[in-house]
Amino acid sequence: MAKKRLAASILVVDDESSFREMLTALLKPEGYWVESAGDGVEAINVLQNSVFDLVLLDVKMPRVDGIEVLRFIQENCIATQVIVLTGVGDIRLAVECMKLGAYHYLTKPYTADELNALIERALERRQLLIENKVMKSELSRLASSSNLIGNSLAFTRVIELASRVAPTDSTILIEGPSGTGKELFANFLYKNSTRSDKPFVALSCASIPDTLIESELFGHEKGAFTDAHAMHQGLVELANGGTLFLDEIGEISSVFQPKLLRFIQTGEFRRVGGNKTQKSDVRIISATNRHLIDEVKEGRFREDLLYRLNVITITIPSLRERKEDIPVIANEIVSKSLRNRTPKKLHPDAVDALMRYDWPGNVRELENVLERAAILSSDEYIRLKDLALPRTPSTEQTPTAGPEKIGSAISLRDLEKHHIEGVLLQTKWDKKLAAKILDISLKTLYTKIQQFNIVKK
Numbered sequence: 001m002a003k004k005r006l007a008a009s010i011l012v013v014d015d016e017s018s019f020r021e022m023l024t025a026l027l028k029p030e031g032y033w034v035e036s037a038g039d040g041v042e043a044i045n046v047l048q049n050s051v052f053d054l055v056l057l058d059v060k061m062p063r064v065d066g067i068e069v070l071r072f073i074q075e076n077c078i079a080t081q082v083i084v085l086t087g088v089g090d091i092r093l094a095v096e097c098m099k100l101g102a103y104h105y106l107t108k109p110y111t112a113d114e115l116n117a118l119i120e121r122a123l124e125r126r127q128l129l130i131e132n133k134v135m136k137s138e139l140s141r142l143a144s145s146s147n148l149i150g151n152s153l154a155f156t157r158v159i160e161l162a163s164r165v166a167p168t169d170s171t172i173l174i175e176g177p178s179g180t181g182k183e184l185f186a187n188f189l190y191k192n193s194t195r196s197d198k199p200f201v202a203l204s205c206a207s208i209p210d211t212l213i214e215s216e217l218f219g220h221e222k223g224a225f226t227d228a229h230a231m232h233q234g235l236v237e238l239a240n241g242g243t244l245f246l247d248e249i250g251e252i253s254s255v256f257q258p259k260l261l262r263f264i265q266t267g268e269f270r271r272v273g274g275n276k277t278q279k280s281d282v283r284i285i286s287a288t289n290r291h292l293i294d295e296v297k298e299g300r301f302r303e304d305l306l307y308r309l310n311v312i313t314i315t316i317p318s319l320r321e322r323k324e325d326i327p328v329i330a331n332e333i334v335s336k337s338l339r340n341r342t343p344k345k346l347h348p349d350a351v352d353a354l355m356r357y358d359w360p361g362n363v364r365e366l367e368n369v370l371e372r373a374a375i376l377s378s379d380e381y382i383r384l385k386d387l388a389l390p391r392t393p394s395t396e397q398t399p400t401a402g403p404e405k406i407g408s409a410i411s412l413r414d415l416e417k418h419h420i421e422g423v424l425l426q427t428k429w430d431k432k433l434a435a436k437i438l439d440i441s442l443k444t445l446y447t448k449i450q451q452f453n454i455v456k457k
Contacts, residue, residue, distance in 0.1 A: 008123050009051070012036040013043040013069060014058040014085070023056060026112055027119075040064025044072050048222060048231055049276060052080055054122055057102075059086040059093060067096065074101040076230045078238070079129045081122040085110075127199075148181070148188055149329050151430070152322035158185075158314060165312045166192035171264065173249075173309045174287040176316030179364030182287040185314060186245045189285055198242030201235045201282075206248035214256055215272045218263075224273025236269060236280040244282040249309065250290035250301065261305045284309070319359040319366065324428055326354050327437050329363060333370050334382065344374050348423060349384040351437050355426055357389050417452040420445070429456050 010032050012023045020036040027034050035050070037043035039061045047055075047069075055073060059066035066084060073080055084097045087108040094105040103122045106115070148159060165172060166189045174182045183202070190200045208216050215224070219234030236244060246252075252260065263269050267279050286309050295301035319326065330351065334344050346354075350373070359365055373386040420438065427433045435445040448454070 008053040009033045009035075010119070011043065011046060011050075011052040011055045013040070013055060013061075013066070015039055015061045016058075019058075026115070030116065032119075040066065040069045043069050047073065047077060047080075049274075051077065051233055051237060053126055054081045054083065054119060057082055057084050059084060059097070067100070070097060070100045070102060078233050079126050081126045083118060083122055148184060149332050150322060150325040151328065151433075152317075152325045154317040154322045155325060158316060161312075162188055162314055163192065165189070165314075167194055168312075169194075169283050170311040171284045171286070171309055172312045172314060173292075174285065174314045174316065175292075176287075176289065177318045177362055178289045179362030180316040180318060181363055182289075182316055183245070183247060185316060186247075186285045186287060190243045190245070193243065193283065195242050195283055199239050200243050200245065201239035202245040202247060203235055204247045206251040210253040210256065213252060214259060217260075218269045218271055220272035221274040224271070231271075234269070234271065236263065236282060237278070239282045240280045242282060244284050246284065246286040248288060249286035250288040250292055250295055254300065254302070257302045257305050261302065261308060264305075264308045319362045323355055324426075324430075326359075326366070327351050327427065327433060330354055330366060330370060331436060333367055334374065343380065344377060344382050345380055345439060346437070347381040347383045348419065348437060350382050350387055352422070352426070353384050353387055353389060413452075416448075417454065420448055420452065421454055424449075424454065424456075 010027055012020050012027075012034060013036070014020050014023075015038055017038065020038070024034045024036060035046060035052075037046050041064050043055075043057075044064065055069075057066045057069055066086070070082055070084070073082055082102045084094075084102050084105045085108065086093075086105075097105050103125060104118055106118065148155075150156070150159075162185060172189060174185050176182050186202070187200070190196060203216060205213065215232065215234070217234050217236055219232050219237060222231045259269075264284060267281055268277050269280065270277055292301055292306050292310075296303045296306055327346075330346055334346055354366070361368070369387060369389065370382065372388055373382045377383065377386045420434075423434045423437050424431070427437065431445055432442060435442045438445065440448075
């Protein structure tokens with residue numbers, strides 16, 4: 001049987017010492033890390049101090065039976081799987097165990113192959129539970145806009161760098177203003193890494209109080225503080241073997257920074273209130289909208305921690321630094337993000353306004369503006385009047401002479417020619433994109449260029 005890539009931990013609970021020794025001898029050669037307990041009380045004590053992937057649990061035991069141990073596991077041990085092993089063939093007992101959350105009920109005697117196959121399936125279920133609990137909400141939030149969109153030189157350079165470093169295990173720091181999509185890049189790095197089949201665990205450091213961030217990351221023991229009514233696994237344990245994404249890393253306090261540094265250096269940590277050193281193998285990706293070098297100079301961020309975090313630094317350009325990407329991003333938002341509403345298209349005058357605005361909130365602001373505009377638009381087009389953009393010199397219509405001003409005494413032919421020229425200029429003569437904005441076919445655009453004798457300036 002193939003060895004496991006990461007040694008799973010198994011607790012064997014049975015009041016017969018010979019049976020515990022037999023199972024230990026069977027499981028260790030398979031690559032598992034095994035501990036044992038002789039009764040329910042000892043099992044609960046062990047479970048309070050260590051986290052196990054799987055428990056092989058006898059039911060009939062003195063003092064505290066397996067049913068009580070199973071209840072404790074379901075209340076206190078996140079994702080730990082339980083296989084009940086017993087010589088009592090009682091169907092009612094089996095049903096009770098399954099209702100309490102046991103993965104399976106196996107009656108003695110059984111073969112080694114049967115048990116090993118069942119253990120593998122239980123561990124696979126544990127992995128799925130972790131992914132569902134930790135990853136599902138985060139990844140589903142990103143799913144609607146998981147593609148990194150843009151053709152500008154500044155953006156493609158960042159994509160190329162991310163593609164090169166994604167398969168490595170190096171720590172990566174993603175820098176960029178708020179709303180530029182740092183979490184999307186973290187997701188891109190994870191999906192293209194060698195750990196893509198392991199958990200992706202995200203934590204926003206700005207949303208957790210300083211006093212709780214250590215407990216959130218490293219976990220805590222029962223009674224470690226007033227509200228610690230049970231042992232709690234930290235995110236580094238849930239992310240073991242996978243990727244830990246620390247968003248807004250610049251927000252962590254100077255008190256916690258040395259503990260995070262030690263974890264990055266050694267992979268070792270202790271739960272709050274505990275004295276047992278544990279290890280977790282995670283790849284760390286962090287993100288910040290702060291200039292951490294300036295934070296170091298101001299004494300708010302440790303220099304040695306910065307060096308550990310930014311083995312590779314990816315700097316995301318702001319939207320104003322890649323304005324040529326705005327039409328394609330805007331069309332993508334309108335066609336996909338707003339697909340549950342009446343289909344909309346961007347009118348050329350709206351595209352012009354979007355290109356002139358400086359977007360201090362970056363892509364996130366663009367999404368919000370377009371969502372509001374889609375609600376307010378009265379027909380199939382999102383027009384200039386539907387956009388709630390601050391009135392600044394850059395968003396005002398530039399006064400122009402003669403034929404470029406709508407409403408002037410010019411022919412429709414000249415107005416059409418000048419409009420096509422303007423769109424081609426804005427898109428840097430990307431004819432495919434220009435045709436999409438103009439809502440005409442590429443063939444029609446080529447015909448218009450020839451018809452109006454439009455030349456690239």
